[in-house]
Amino acid sequence: MKTIDNSSLAGHALKKCPTGIQGFDEITFGGLPLGRTALVCGSAGCGKTLMAMQFLVNGAMLYDEPGVFMSFEESETELAENFASLGVDLNELVAQKKISIDYVYLDKSEIAETGEYDLDGLFVRLDYAISSTGAKRVVLDTIEALFSSLSNVTILRAELRRLFRWLKNRGVTAIVTGEQGNGMFTRHSIEEYVSDCVILLGHEVVDQISTRRLRITKYRGSAHGTNEYPFLIDEQGICIMPITSIGLNTSTSTKRISSGVERLDTMLGGQGFYVGSSILISGTAGTGKTSLAVSAVDAACRRGERCLYFAFEESRSQIVRNMKSIGIDLEQWISQGLLQFYASRPTLFGLEMHLVNMYKKVNEFKPQIVVLDPISNMEAVGNFADVKLLITRLLDFLKLKNITLLLLDLSNVNHTEKTGIGVFSLTDTWIGLRDIELNGERNRCLYILKSRGTAHSNQIREFVLTDQGIDLLDVYTGSGGVLTGSARYAQGEKEKAQRLLRQQEIERKRREIDRKRQLMEAAIIDLKVTFEAAKDELEKIITQEEVQLGTQDKNREQLATVRKADATE
Amino acid sequence: MNVIIEQYSVETKDDEVWQLSLYIAGQTPKSVRALANLRAVCEKHLIGKYKIEIIDLMKTPQIGRTDQILAIPTLIRKRPAPCVKIIGDLSHTESVLVGLGIHPK
Numbered sequence: 310m311k312t313i314d315n316s317s318l319a320g321h322a323l324k325k326c327p328t329g330i331q332g333f334d335e336i337t338f339g340g341l342p343l344g345r346t347a348l349v350c351g352s353a354g355c356g357k358t359l360m361a362m363q364f365l366v367n368g369a370m371l372y373d374e375p376g377v378f379m380s381f382e383e384s385e386t387e388l389a390e391n392f393a394s395l396g397v398d399l400n401e402l403v404a405q406k407k408i409s410i411d412y413v414y415l416d417k418s419e420i421a422e423t424g425e426y427d428l429d430g431l432f433v434r435l436d437y438a439i440s441s442t443g444a445k446r447v448v449l450d451t452i453e454a455l456f457s458s459l460s461n462v463t464i465l466r467a468e469l470r471r472l473f474r475w476l477k478n479r480g481v482t483a484i485v486t487g488e489q490g491n492g493m494f495t496r497h498s499i500e501e502y503v504s505d506c507v508i509l510l511g512h513e514v515v516d517q518i519s520t521r522r523l524r525i526t527k528y529r530g531s532a533h534g535t536n537e538y539p540f541l542i543d544e545q546g547i548c549i550m551p552i553t554s555i556g557l558n559t560s561t562s563t564k565r566i567s568s569g570v571e572r573l574d575t576m577l578g579g580q581g582f583y584v585g586s587s588i589l590i591s592g593t594a595g596t597g598k599t600s601l602a603v604s605a606v607d608a609a610c611r612r613g614e615r616c617l618y619f620a621f622e623e624s625r626s627q628i629v630r631n632m633k634s635i636g637i638d639l640e641q642w643i644s645q646g647l648l649q650f651y652a653s654r655p656t657l658f659g660l661e662m663h664l665v666n667m668y669k670k671v672n673e674f675k676p677q678i679v680v681l682d683p684i685s686n687m688e689a690v691g692n693f694a695d696v697k698l699l700i701t702r703l704l705d706f707l708k709l710k711n712i713t714l715l716l717l718d719l720s721n722v723n724h725t726e727k728t729g730i731g732v733f734s735l736t737d738t739w740i741g742l743r744d745i746e747l748n749g750e751r752n753r754c755l756y757i758l759k760s761r762g763t764a765h766s767n768q769i770r771e772f773v774l775t776d777q778g779i780d781l782l783d784v785y786t787g788s789g790g791v792l793t794g795s796a797r798y799a800q801g802e803k804e805k806a807q808r809l810l811r812q813q814e815i816e817r818k819r820r821e822i823d824r825k826r827q828l829m830e831a832a833i834i835d836l837k838v839t840f841e842a843a844k845d846e847l848e849k850i851i852t853q854e855e856v857q858l859g860t861q862d863k864n865r866e867q868l869a870t871v872r873k874a875d876a877t878e
Numbered sequence: 879m880n881v882i883i884e885q886y887s888v889e890t891k892d893d894e895v896w897q898l899s900l901y902i903a904g905q906t907p908k909s910v911r912a913l914a915n916l917r918a919v920c921e922k923h924l925i926g927k928y929k930i931e932i933i934d935l936m937k938t939p940q941i942g943r944t945d946q947i948l949a950i951p952t953l954i955r956k957r958p959a960p961c962v963k964i965i966g967d968l969s970h971t972e973s974v975l976v977g978l979g980i981h982p983k
Contacts, residue, residue, distance in 0.1 A: 414946050421977035424912070424966030429903040429950035430935060430942050437939035459949070459965075 323530040326446070326482040329367025330360065332549025336534035337525065341506060344480050346473050348503040350487040350494045351510030355521065356542055357486040358383075358391070360510070361448040363546040364484055366397050368446045369407035376446035377438040379411045381454035388412075395546050409438045415458035422461060428468040432475060439481060447476065447483040456497050473502045494526075505529050511537075518690060520659040523549060539661030543669070550665040550702070561585060562711055566612070569604030572770065572781035573740075573755070578763035582738060584677075585711035586761070587704055589733055591718040592742030596753050597772055597779070598717040599623075601742070602680050603632050603639065604779050605715060609678045610642040617676040618650045619667065621686055625650035636777045649674055660691040660699050668706060678713045684732065685719040693731070700732050737761040742772060745793050752793035755781060771797065896920075896928040897957035903950045904936045908967045912951040915968035923980045 325339030334340045341347045341364070349357045365376035380388055388410055392399040402408040411434055439447065452469065459465055476483045485503055487495030494500040500507055507527040513520050522537040540549040565580035574581040582588055582605075590598045606616045620628060628650070629639045642648035651670055655663070671679065681703075687696045700716070707714050716736065733739050739758040744751045755772040757765045770781040771793045785792040785800045792800050900916060902909035913932070920928045935942045935950070945954070949965040955978055964977045975982060 411943060413948060415948055421962075421964045421973055422966050423964050423973040423977060424915075424969035425908055426949040426951060426966045427908065428948055429906075430901065430947040430952065433903050433935045433939050434942045434947075437943070455948075 325531070327367075327372060328364045329371045330363050330547050330549070331545075332538065332540070333523075333547070336538060336549065337528065338532060341482055341484070342528070342530065343482055344477065345505040346476050346483040346485055346503050347506035347508060348485050348487060348494065348500055349508045349510065350489050350500070352489045352512060355510040355512045356540075356547060357488075357510060358450050359395075359542060360508075360547055361450050361484045361486055362392060362395065365408055365446055365448055366392070366395065366402070369402055374445040375407050375409070375442040376448065377409045377411065377435065377442065377444045378448045378450070379413060379435060379438070380450050381413050381415075381452060382450065384412050384414075385410050394544075396544060406442050409442045409444065411435075411438050415455070417458045417460075420458070422459070426461075426464065428455075428465075428472070431468075432472070436479075439479065445481055447481045449483065449485045451486040451488060453487050453495060453497050453499065469499060470502050515659075518656070518659040520661050522661075523547075539659070539665065541662050541665040541669075548665055548669060550661070550668050561708075566614075566713065567605075567608045568601075569606070569608035570601070570779045570781060576757055576766040576768070576770070576781070577738070577760055578765060580763075582713060583762060584713055585708055586737040587707075587714040587716065587735065588738040588740065589716045589718060589736040590740045590742065591720040591733075593744060594719060596742035596744060597774055598719075598742060599628065599682055600632070600635055600774055600779060601740070601755075601772075602682060602715050602717055603628070603637055606648065606678060606680060607637045607639070607642070610645075610647045614647070614677040615674065616642070616648045616678040616680065617670060617674050618648065618680045618682065619670075620650060620652040620682050621655050622683060624652050634776065635774050635779065649676070655687050655690045658690075660687065660695050663687070663690075664699050664702060667703060671707070671710070671712070676712060678715065679707060680715045681717065683717040683719050697731060697735075701735060704735055733758070747793065748796050750794045750796070752797075754784065754793060894927065894958050896924055896955065897931070898928060899931045899933055899954045899956055901933045901935060901942070901945070901947045901950065901952045901954070904934065906950075909951050911969065912953070912967040915971070915974070916953065919968070919971065919974055919978075919980075923975070923982065 324343040325334075325337065325341065326343040327334050327340035349360055351357050362378070365378055368374040368376050378388065383391070389399040399408065399410070403410060413431065413434070435447070438444065452472075455465060456462070473485075485499070487497075487499055489509075490496035490498070494507060494509065504527070506525070506529065509524045509526050511522045511524070513522065520539050521542065522539050524537045525533045525535065538549050540547055542548075562584040564584040565582065566584055567574050567581040568577070590601055592598050606618065609616055618625075618628075623631075629643070632639055639648060643650070649670075658666075667679075684696065684700065687699065690696075691699070704714065714736075716732065718732065720741075738760045741756050741758050743754050743756070745754050753772040753774075754769050756769045757767070759765075769784055771784045773780045773782060782797075785797050898916065898920070900909075900913060902912070913930075916930060920930065933941055935947065941947075951965070951967060953964040953968065955962040955964075962977060962979070964974065968974050
């Protein structure tokens with residue numbers, strides 16, 4: 310079976326015209342179709358004109374392509390004000406002949422229609438505008454306004470068809486905006502004529518939170534992302550944050566950074582966290598998650614790295630004040646520009662907007678560490694699955710940039726091994742903080758549940774907040790379980806006392822040995838002396854006996870001699 | 879064919895000369911028809927007190943912008959005031975008369 314070789318067709322592939330709109334060029338793999346007309350439709354106020362404006366402005370400023378903006382609804386002054394909201398001086402661009410604005414005004418009450426006509430006037434104007442600026446980009450906003458001014462729909466439709474063909478022949482890339490009708494893309498179904506690319510913008514309010522979404526419903530001749538992409542409108546215009554699969558293809562670093570608490574570094578195989586990894590710190594209320602995260606931030610700033618702190622529960626000044634009590638001064642890093650806080654309530658906007666906002670802040674500030682404190686109250690804005698999706702996308706994005714992420718999660722007292730939103734499977738490291746209750750006290754403990762890529766200690770350590778920072782102490786495991794707090798202290802003292810006693814005992818026994826040795830030696834000397842005395846005595850007796858023996862022998866001999874003399878004669 | 883036009887009293891002095899501008903875009907059948915129809919109406923109702931100006935947008939495109947011309951052919955009555963815009967090839971004579979505010983004698 311022959312496979313189709315696409316390489317020879319590459320030269321005929323659809324060329325794209327980059328819009329310069331954040332995220333849009335990614336989901337369309339290059340931008341709008343070059344030399345064709347695209348339709349941008351949506352309900353009122355969803356950003357169609359803005360998108361068209363951005364397309365032109367970016368064309369003029371980034372890609373050196375002049376553009377023509379033909380407006381059927383807003384006058385030139387109104388447009389200038391609107392463009393100013395993007396930070397663009399429209400009059401300046403017009404003066405430099407980079408953008409040409411044409412305001413087409415038709416008041417129905419002023420016209421009488423008296424026979425056949427066509428819209429050549431429009432064509433002439435457009436042609437003139439394009440030629441005088443050398444424009445490559447055209448915007449018609451919104452051409453449906455013609456339908457309310459002119460009543461001969463047949464002529465109008467025919468002319469529109471002619472217009473779009475004309476635009477294509479002219480070789481300009483055009484955007485046409487249309488207002489969404491009931492069940493159709495546009496009120497007057499002009500999507501029939503604009504068949505190359507249709508983009509739908511929407512604006513949805515769910516649970517009082519509004520989200521803007523963009524969807525590419527049609528894009529002839531090219532692959533494109535087909536999902537709904539949430540986007541944000543801010544002072545630079547439209548910003549889209551597409552989910553990408555690039556996150557799983559990133560290269561990883563082997564560098565390690567300190568967590569700010571020395572003992573924790575050793576618990577993590579000696580050196581701390583991997584750069585670019587994600588760390589989940591979960592624990593019930595008041596267990597010290599923020600303190601731990603801030604220790605890591607402090608350590609990073611000390612190394613000269615930048616940190617971005619997203620606070621969803623406390624304000625910046627509150628966190629700074631609270632951290633002073635454990636001896637961490639965040640003010641110095643803030644004033645040096647190494648630490649930036651972004652504090653807002655999660656319910657301020659929708660999840661997607663949070664994500665896009667974070668994406669922008671990270672791109673602007675370029676931190677090495679990002680902290681989200683906490684992620685658990687995001688559930689106020691979306692359900693479990695949505696929040697997990699947000700975390701996934703953020704993780705992918707940060708991994709791509711090798712930024713370390715710390716997530717703080719408030720876990721339920723009942724779930725000791727799960728966090729409320731199942732994020733634990735996504736992160737590389739999971740540190741748990743728990744309160745242990747014993748003897749009428751609650752003490753904090755820290756333990757590591759998982760650490761991808763490093764050996765980690767399985768010990769529970771007591772987590773103490775001192776005024777010089779965080780301390781991790783060994784806990785004592787006694788017969789009553791894990792001992793912490795005052796029980797640990799008591800146990801510690803007890804053991805110290807026992808130790809002392811033992812040592813004293815040892816000392817005493819040693820002294821006893823010495824004493825006994827001395828006694829023994831004294832006894833030996835004594836015995837020796839006695840022995841010598843006895844020996845002398847006995848030797849003396851022996852000598853005497855020997856003398857006696859000798860005398861006896863001599864006497865006998867003498868007696869024998871005398872007796873013999875008597876006998877022999 | 880609906881013609882919506884506000885009625886206002888046209889105060890014409892008997893000796894005021896009507897200024898009529900016909901905008902075309904090159905010589906097309908519609909433009910030729912429009913011109914012919916216009917001349918006919920003027921000859922019938924405005925003898926001696928009209929002036930027709932023909933503006934070809936192909937030659938002077940920027941005028942289309944300043945005068946806000948979209949449809950071709952467009953007839954604008956500049957004098958007497960107020961300005962009236964009529965589009966089409968002027969084949970519906972009655973509408974033309976109503977639009978221009980000419981009362982047939």
